[in-house]
Amino acid sequence: MPIKRNIDELIGNTPMLKMPTVRTDWEIYLKLEYFNPAGSFKDRTALALMNAAEKSGKLKKGMEIFESSSGNTAKTLAMLSASRGYRFTAVVDNHAPSDKLNSILAYGGKLHFCTEEEDSKGGHLVDVRRNIAKKLAKEKGGINLDQYDNPENPLGFYNTLGKEIFEQIPDTDYLIGTIGTGSSLSGSGRYLKEHGNTKIIALEPKGSSHFSPVGHGYFISGPGYPAGAILPKNINTSLFDKHDYVSDKEAFNTMRFFAHQKGLLVGDSSGMVLYYAMKFIKGEPVSEKIKKIVLIIGDSGESYLSHAFNDNWMIEKELIDEQINQELGKFYI
Numbered sequence: 001m002p003i004k005r006n007i008d009e010l011i012g013n014t015p016m017l018k019m020p021t022v023r024t025d026w027e028i029y030l031k032l033e034y035f036n037p038a039g040s041f042k043d044r045t046a047l048a049l050m051n052a053a054e055k056s057g058k059l060k061k062g063m064e065i066f067e068s069s070s071g072n073t074a075k076t077l078a079m080l081s082a083s084r085g086y087r088f089t090a091v092v093d094n095h096a097p098s099d100k101l102n103s104i105l106a107y108g109g110k111l112h113f114c115t116e117e118e119d120s121k122g123g124h125l126v127d128v129r130r131n132i133a134k135k136l137a138k139e140k141g142g143i144n145l146d147q148y149d150n151p152e153n154p155l156g157f158y159n160t161l162g163k164e165i166f167e168q169i170p171d172t173d174y175l176i177g178t179i180g181t182g183s184s185l186s187g188s189g190r191y192l193k194e195h196g197n198t199k200i201i202a203l204e205p206k207g208s209s210h211f212s213p214v215g216h217g218y219f220i221s222g223p224g225y226p227a228g229a230i231l232p233k234n235i236n237t238s239l240f241d242k243h244d245y246v247s248d249k250e251a252f253n254t255m256r257f258f259a260h261q262k263g264l265l266v267g268d269s270s271g272m273v274l275y276y277a278m279k280f281i282k283g284e285p286v287s288e289k290i291k292k293i294v295l296i297i298g299d300s301g302e303s304y305l306s307h308a309f310n311d312n313w314m315i316e317k318e319l320i321d322e323q324i325n326q327e328l329g330k331f332y333i
């Protein structure tokens with residue numbers, strides 16, 4: 001194995017794992033993005049955004065980066081800021097699991113918790129977070145990289161995640177991923193569509209409102225967009241062949257099943273795609289030709305230890321569902 005010279009070189013080229021199921025006519029492959037150094041596919045976001053900002057001259061040595069995040073983008077920006085000599089402040093709210101926030105602090109980043117009252121423009125808390133990150137960057141002579149609207153984010157996924165999946169499984173029939181800013185699935189999905197014959201399935205948490213103006217609260221913290229917030233420009237819905245929802249219960253019980261039964265410690269959006277893949281295949285007729293599904297396993301379960309992997313938290317929130325566990329056990333073998 002070649003010797004790597006810095007953290008950047010550890011990002012990407014993640015493994016693909018085949019997951020056996022009872023259906024031999026469908027093959028499920030897991031693109032294990034938690035092998036990235038900060039534990040999620042958002043390492044690709046941070047790398048793309050930072051590289052582009054440095055190249056344009058907008059990001060200069062010693063500057064402070066301010067970014068609004070549900071946790072993972074901030075975690076990886078904190079990591080790369082440490083390795084490249086920048087200061088970093090994550091603009092967050094209480095929706096982010098404490099494990100992700102502690103990781104940001106562990107990399108030497110700072111946290112700015114925001115409230116709706118803080119922003120004169122008001123709006124949804126996600127919009128407030130985004131405005132505050134921009135405002136702080138302006139006031140303090142720093143920079144906001146804007147993972148939501150900056151086209152470098154999906155482009156980074158097109159050039160790396162999409163290309164890698166195509167090289168690993170060129171005949172992917174379906175790519176299943178989740179949507180927050182929409183960058184990871186829009187970028188990787190575009191690559192697969194341009195180079196092969198792949199259909200894209202986009203999932204969001206039940207209650208999230210990418211495709212509907214109404215929604216309700218949910219505990220899933222990575223993907224999703226709450227009702228009333230201004231949608232990010234980076235999502236390209238025209239690429240999606242199908243769109244659906246997965247609930248907190250389905251996602252969290254699936255995370256726990258894979259940790260307990262398969263030794264795979266994965267995050268909330270991974271629980272969503274693993275649950276949905278089972279539901280989707282069960283609804284499909286037997287196929288003569290083998291069909292291949294690739295699932296984006298976006299992050300590690302280590303970011304949810306005080307959350308979905310905490311029995312007391314799950315019981316308190318009435319999220320334990322033994323039936324989901326049994327259903328998964330009959331499908332994933």
Ligand SMILES: Cc1ncc(COP(=O)(O)O)c(C=O)c1O
Binds near residue numbers: 040070
């Ligand atoms: C674990 C996880 N999965 C999925 C997503 C959604 O990714 P994207 O913002 O590229 O749509 C996020 C976003 O933060 C995430 O942290």
